[in-house]
């Protein structure tokens with residue numbers, strides 16, 4: 407897996423406010439949206455384009471447009487939903503699939519409660535979005551769902567990743583799929599509850615409240 411940690415002062419600034427335990431939900435949501443917009447610039451670097459002839463008010467010319475089949479954006483519910491608009495704003499022609507997954511906090515296994523993806527993903531560039539990559543269990547299961555449907559090019563967009571989780575995803579995907587991870591920060595480690603340190607706590611709860 408190719409890993410790209412985005413090194414940019416605006417990303418660092420917004421991430422610091424996001425991590426702060428005193429940042430309330432409305433600001434947290436806005437910052438997630440702004441951060442994903444900044445990450446999207448890097449995450450969409452490999453989107454396939456094709457030549458298109460157009461005529462400007464001055465002359466004919468050949469430009470580039472995003473190629474078919476259209477990219478697919480897949481937020482991993484709940485927390486990934488907070489990143490969806492930021493990505494589709496930059497990729498308005500993308501289609502959107504949904505995966506609802508929750509980590510069982512006892513076993514740390516990812517449990518899938520919703521799966522709404524197109525049946526055939528061959529030839530589609532898929533973007534998986536989820537703010538937190540902790541043990542990697544959720545992301546590995548999500549990549550598998552895409553792989554089973556024929557996807558071979560997957561870009562994961564996360565806000566914070568733990569080194570342990572990156573290793574797990576790396577080992578699980580091998581060279582089966584072309585997987586790339588674009589992330590705002592790679593933190594120190596996981597704690598005894600598999601929370602990212604220093605992290606930002608539970609991203610879903612901070613976005614939407616404790617359920």
Ligand SMILES: O=P(O)(O)OC[C@H]1O[C@H](OP(=O)(O)OP(=O)(O)O)[C@H](O)[C@@H]1O
Nearest residue numbers: 483484485508509540541542543544610
């Ligand atoms: O790498 P892992 O150890 O699998 O953990 C990461 C997952 O945990 C969080 O979701 P959570 O299970 O809290 O669900 P939520 O989005 O509904 O809060 C997060 O948004 C990831 O999906």
Ligand SMILES: O=c1cc[nH]c(=O)[nH]1
Nearest residue numbers: 540601602607608609
């Ligand atoms: O630190 C973590 C780990 C898993 N899920 C989160 O939301 N945060």
Ligand SMILES: [Mg+2]
Nearest residue numbers: 608609610611
């Ligand atoms: Mg959660």
